[in-house]
Amino acid sequence: MEISARAAQMSPSLTLAIDAKAKAMKSEGLDVCGFGAGEPDFDTPDHIKAAAIQALESGFTKYTPSAGLPELRQAVADKLQADNGVSYRPSQVIVSSGAKQACYNAILATCQPGDEVVIPAPYWVSYPDMVRLAGAEPVIVSTTERNSWKMRAEDFENAMTPRTKMLILNTPNNPSGAVYTRDELAAIVEVAAEEDIYILADEIYEKLIYDDAQHVSIASLSKEAYDLTITINGFSKAYAMTGWRLGYLAAPEAVAKAVDSIQSHSTSHPASFVQRGGVAALKGDQQPLTDMREEFDLRRNYMYDRITKIPNITAVKPQGAFYVLVNISQLGLTSTNFADRLLSKANVAVIPGAAFGDDRVVRLSYATSIDIIKKGLDRFQDFCRTL
Numbered sequence: 423m424e425i426s427a428r429a430a431q432m433s434p435s436l437t438l439a440i441d442a443k444a445k446a447m448k449s450e451g452l453d454v455c456g457f458g459a460g461e462p463d464f465d466t467p468d469h470i471k472a473a474a475i476q477a478l479e480s481g482f483t484k485y486t487p488s489a490g491l492p493e494l495r496q497a498v499a500d501k502l503q504a505d506n507g508v509s510y511r512p513s514q515v516i517v518s519s520g521a522k523q524a525c526y527n528a529i530l531a532t533c534q535p536g537d538e539v540v541i542p543a544p545y546w547v548s549y550p551d552m553v554r555l556a557g558a559e560p561v562i563v564s565t566t567e568r569n570s571w572k573m574r575a576e577d578f579e580n581a582m583t584p585r586t587k588m589l590i591l592n593t594p595n596n597p598s599g600a601v602y603t604r605d606e607l608a609a610i611v612e613v614a615a616e617e618d619i620y621i622l623a624d625e626i627y628e629k630l631i632y633d634d635a636q637h638v639s640i641a642s643l644s645k646e647a648y649d650l651t652i653t654i655n656g657f658s659k660a661y662a663m664t665g666w667r668l669g670y671l672a673a674p675e676a677v678a679k680a681v682d683s684i685q686s687h688s689t690s691h692p693a694s695f696v697q698r699g700g701v702a703a704l705k706g707d708q709q710p711l712t713d714m715r716e717e718f719d720l721r722r723n724y725m726y727d728r729i730t731k732i733p734n735i736t737a738v739k740p741q742g743a744f745y746v747l748v749n750i751s752q753l754g755l756t757s758t759n760f761a762d763r764l765l766s767k768a769n770v771a772v773i774p775g776a777a778f779g780d781d782r783v784v785r786l787s788y789a790t791s792i793d794i795i796k797k798g799l800d801r802f803q804d805f806c807r808t809l
């Protein structure tokens with residue numbers, strides 16, 4: 423059977439390929455240290471689980487509105503006002519099965535063949551393929567380590583053409599851990615506003631932020647920013663709920679409506695009882711989040727300090743998320759080659775930057791225990807010295 427041209431242009435996930443190899447090695451009994459994780463190694467807090475269990479036990483097992491439960495949409499709107507300083511009505515909030523689906527729906531609702539979408543690299547692995555699925559074209563803008571892996575307004579301006587429809591900006595950033603400042607964002611918004619370019623603001627890591635970095639929501643910057651921005655967020659990272667598949671977007675009314683229509687004909691709403699868990703996450707005790715963030719911070723400092731002591735590799739100290747991006751370009755290997763050899767020779771799994779549109783780097787996740795981080799970094803260091 424022939425597959426569609428749309429499906430044929432999808433690239434297989436490099437991230438999953440490395441993960442599959444690491445798992446296969448583990449199942450053979452090898453002691454593999456995994457730095458590939460894209461999810462917190464913490465469990466979902468008990469009060470969130472209890473809310474979902476209670477929903478199931480009380481028979482809350484039927485369809486909900488496709489855009490999500492009214493109380494969850496209200497809780498999200500309240501959160502966006504309280505935490506982010508942005509006013510959305512619940513009708514502007516669409517709850518989806520993960521931030522991933524929210525991003526995809528938002529792109530489908532706004533982009534079409536002939537459109538270009540600007541994506542700073544290194545980027546989250548799925549953005550370019552989502553853009554291609556919508557029939558639009560990704561335009562990748564490289565960033566530099568010197569600039570802390572952040573795109574400057576002038577880089578954005580240089581990448582723009584009359585076909586530019588959207589910019590995807592992810593702060594705090596996966597994979598670099600970069601956090602854009604208010605001024606940096608304001609300069610980018612100014613460029614976008616001149617040509618009415620949408621901004622997909624992926625803020626899923628907003629709660630995982632360190633030192634004196636501050637998360638600024640793009641939609642909060644000005645009325646112009648608000649009118650152009652689709653804010654993406656979710657529960658996976660902040661509340662350790664990756665497997666629950668729950669995320670959301672908030673957007674100008676017309677976009678929210680279009681997203682609701684798309685979702686109502688594709689997947690409908692996320693599972694009913696999962697949404698009750700989401701309400702408990704937003705309204706309940708936030709201490710587990712604080713505790714998790716503190717633990718991540720300790721690991722971040724440890725990992726960064728160790729990496730900066732290894733000759734011929736460099737890193738910028740990440741200010742957010744749970745990754746350290748390591749520049750290996752002085753070692754003379756492509757990122758895929760480096761990751762392959764590191765895994766087979768030293769039993770350490772990292773994600774090659776090729777997956778993120780930058781072959782100079784590899785990504786190490788510290789969403790794993792400090793013991794594994796110590797052992798894995800010992801091996802990583804020895805491996806780098808052999809090159």
Ligand SMILES: Cc1ncc(COP(=O)(O)O)c(C=O)c1O
Nearest residue numbers: 460520521522546596656658669
């Ligand atoms: C930048 C970024 N956006 C979105 C997502 C998707 O998150 P979710 O699990 O809510 O679909 C991820 C997950 O890795 C991510 O790193």
